[in-house]
Amino acid sequence: xxEKERVLAEYIWIDGQKPTAKLRSKPxxxxxxxxxxxxxxxxxxxxxTFQAVTSPSDCILKPVxxxxxxxxxxPNVVVLCEVLNLxxxxxxxxxRARLRQAVEKHGDQDPWFGIEQEYTxxxxxxxxxxxxxxxVMLKKGNKSFKTILKKFLPPQGRYYCGVxxxxxxxxxxxxxxxxxxxxxxxxLYGGNAEVMPAQWEFQLGVLPPLEITDQLWLAxxxxxxxxxxxxxxxxxxxxxxxxxxxxxxxxxNFSTKGIRENGLPAIEVACKKLGRFHKEHVAxxxxxxxxxxxxxxxxxxIRDFRYGEYDRGASIRIPKVAGKAPDHLEDRRPAANIxxxxxCTALLETVCGKGFKPPKEWVELKI
Numbered sequence: 405x406x407e408k409e410r411v412l413a414e415y416i417w418i419d420g421q422k423p424t425a426k427l428r429s430k431p432x433x434x435x436x437x438x439x440x441x442x443x444x445x446x447x448x449x450x451x452x453t454f455q456a457v458t459s460p461s462d463c464i465l466k467p468v469x470x471x472x473x474x475x476x477x478x479p480n481v482v483v484l485c486e487v488l489n490l491x492x493x494x495x496x497x498x499x500r501a502r503l504r505q506a507v508e509k510h511g512d513q514d515p516w517f518g519i520e521q522e523y524t525x526x527x528x529x530x531x532x533x534x535x536x537x538x539x540v541m542l543k544k545g546n547k548s549f550k551t552i553l554k555k556f557l558p559p560q561g562r563y564y565c566g567v568x569x570x571x572x573x574x575x576x577x578x579x580x581x582x583x584x585x586x587x588x589x590x591x592l593y594g595g596n597a598e599v600m601p602a603q604w605e606f607q608l609g610v611l612p613p614l615e616i617t618d619q620l621w622l623a624x625x626x627x628x629x630x631x632x633x634x635x636x637x638x639x640x641x642x643x644x645x646x647x648x649x650x651x652x653x654x655x656x657n658f659s660t661k662g663i664r665e666n667g668l669p670a671i672e673v674a675c676k677k678l679g680r681f682h683k684e685h686v687a688x689x690x691x692x693x694x695x696x697x698x699x700x701x702x703x704x705x706i707r708d709f710r711y712g713e714y715d716r717g718a719s720i721r722i723p724k725v726a727g728k729a730p731d732h733l734e735d736r737r738p739a740a741n742i743x744x745x746x747x748c749t750a751l752l753e754t755v756c757g758k759g760f761k762p763p764k765e766w767v768e769l770k771i
Contacts, residue, residue, distance in 0.1 A: 518609025534573025651696030690739025
């Protein structure tokens with residue numbers, strides 16, 4: 405008979421890949437986990453994750469948040485970690501550290517966030533689920549890729565929140581992911597099929613900055629991990645398919661105590677500050693975001709900044725409900741592949757402080 409219960413703790417962290425960091429994970433056997441204090445620091449080979457040279461190659465995993473694992477089942481856990489250097493200082497790839505500092509400085513303004521994470525599901529040969537394969541479309545004698553695509557796949561307009569085998573592709577994985585997020589206790593509040601076929605969205609919030617960003621990374625990990633069971637995988641490419649198809653974003657809904665109490669005047673003050681730091685924000689809002697922010701497909705051009713009530717083509721949309729004053733803004737510029745720690749730091753430092761200046765190593769895109 406076993407003397408004590410043993411659990412698997414799946415340690416996950418963000419690596420140092422450029423231009424877009426990815427998630428890594430590995431399991432550790434522990435005794436029963438009740439609190440974060442029950443989960444020890446661990447190490448990993450940073451030379452294999454673009455975070456160290458061969459010698460010295462060790463980096464430290466510092467647990468910062470855990471959930472019960474909906475894949476393996478409770479009492480197993482999934483543990484989100486910060487990456488530290490051997491001396492205990494934040495690793496240069498650790499973008500969460502600066503968000504912690506921003507929260508310490510501006511937390512008295514009670515910032516709240518919601519994030520709408522879009523993603524595209526792919527199957528074999530790096531091709532979106534349900535899309536006709538190139539082999540089918542490009543047989544000898546076919547005139548062009550674009551012409552045949554139109555024949556086999558109707559243009560967008562029918563897929564958003566669609567129902568039916570001809571409208572949506574990948575629902576089993578989408579549903580399994582929603583269930584897993586709820587079982588894990590994440591702050592999920594909705595989801596839907598998106599405008600492009602095989603494109604989906606889940607929504608998290610409303611939560612304080614460290615909670616929303618941690619939960620987004622945990623939710624992404626669950627999506628990738630469950631994809632292994634369904635023979636599919638999610639990509640966060642801002643422009644999954646060229647042509648007349650929507651891109652993929654991660655709209656961020658944001659408010660402070662002042663915005664919630666004072667409504668539109670406070671939102672307009674925030675928007676004017678965001679406009680002054682538009683280039684700095686776009687610099688950390690996702691690689692290849694210029695392919696998405698074109699002024700078409702429900703976006704504003706990446707080179708322009710504007711805000712407006714109800715306006716889904718603006719950089720900042722001011723949502724309104726009839727008879728009620730607006731109480732938050734929606735930043736529609738972030739791409740699906742954002743690092744949420746960077747994006748939420750930018751919003752906090754700009755709206756709540758004197759402005760945002762990204763570190764050189766954070767810059768993903770210049771305009």
